[in-house]
Amino acid sequence: MSVLRVGVIGTGMIGRDHIRRMTTVLAGVAVTAVTDVDVDTAKKVAEGLPGATLHATGEDLIADPAVDAVVVCSWGPTHEQYVLASIAAGKPVFCEKPLATTQDACLRIVRAEVAAGRRLVQVGYMRRYDAAYRALKQVVDSGAIGTPLMMHCAHRNASVPSFYEKESAITDTAVHEIDMVRWMFGEEISAARVLIPRRSRNGGPLQDPLLLILEMAGGALVDVEISVNIRYGYDIRGEVVGEDGTAALGELSPVVVRTARQRSTPVPVDWRERFLGAYDVEIQEWIDSLAGGGAPVGPNAWDGYAAAVVSDAGVAALRTGERVPVDLAPRPALYGTVAVLP
Missing domain, CATH: 3.30.360.10 (Dihydrodipicolinate Reductase; domain 2)
Structure with missing residues (x-):
């Protein structure tokens, strides 16, 4: 079984929690790269992930050939740039909500994905x-x-x-x-x-x-x-x-x-506490959907825009x-x- 190599942008509370579930709970995935504007926190997280690379920027992480897919957990106003960069790189990206902080930014993501011709984006609506x-x-x-x-x-x-x-x-x-x-x-x-x-x-x-x-x-x-x-x-x-x-x-x-x-x-x-299990299912199904080069099937860029x-x-x-x-x-x-x- 192939393992999905994931890079995580943002090592705050939700980013660390997703890293925890991908390394201790879920199957078919490995966290191979991390980055955060708080370099010290990102460094500590990377040190706890054998073989993971600490990147200076989100763009560097997205470009890493050891990253197959990207998880964006950074501050909301940065989501657009990282999702667009992931689309440009042809890499699937799971973005915690919001997809972007304005509807115009969300629409730019929708149009970029449509231009790419395939689904690459999933938004973190865990309900x-x-x-x-x-x-x-x-x-x-x-x-x-x-x-x-x-x-x-x-x-x-x-x-x-x-x-x-x-x-x-x-x-x-x-x-x-x-x-x-x-x-x-x-x-x-x-x-x-x-x-x-x-x-x-x-x-x-x-x-x-x-x-x-x-x-x-x-x-x-x-x-x-x-x-x-x-x-x-x-x-x-x-x-x-x-x-x-x-x-x-x-x-x-x-x-x-x-x-x-x-x-x-x-x-x-x-x-x-209330949605712990939902987060586990959400990320596992995202991982499974990408197996063999598949596309994400969960909440999409249009859902984020709407x-x-x-x-x-x-x-x-x-x-x-x-x-x-x-x-x-x-x-x-x-x-x-x-x-x-x-």
Whole structure:
């Protein structure tokens, strides 16, 4: 069995976590090169990877003949340059979200990939790889609950860092639901609105919580509760309401604790705990898809672009209080129909 040789750009928290899973959990892969603007951190990571090369720049890593594919985990504003460089080099690239920080930059990536004539880019939207979300989609696709009419979502964080901004509730938090519902319903989002309820005392300067309303192209409505300072834990919820029934994500924890006359289910601390398994499946399926010169089959450059456009519409709706239509460029044939499995 051939081994995919991967270079990782960005050795911060998520980069190191992907390196850990590729070296200790997953099969068919070897990390052969790393780089980061924090040279000392990158050097320490490289020293723990026998035979791996430490590169001065992302472009140097991409050009390394010992690198078959690239994983981009660097700061968001650098994603465009590294993804474009990977496309130019003809190397598959897995890019953590966002694909790029503006919709124009995402569209440049889409056009570069179309010009290359083949799929090379995958974007890190891990919800599609979560066992609970996959089970929910199977029920929706089966027709068991009839035509989907609505979906209720909640994205709750115990807290967020001090640099988190008002718009981050859409661009950094709800963007996961934005990608997920496109995949869940198999269609694009046509408009966004934001409702602002009473402000939580835990939100500080933020307007927290928010209610994001998404209109699907087929007529279904999706509401996303975004609460980022709810204190009790990291709680992700989703329920699809159909003509003939409903289907919802299962319990947060596989165990139920009974003690001191109370019954409880533990709540995840953060996104790493909740989606640990999804990240493992996501990267393993990316590796498997590239075996024998294959192409990635997960969330693509168009998905990254569409998420950016919807996020911008959501931010505009937050600022204006108005319903904001989503205006997408024509979808290239390279990307087929919207939001295919996985």
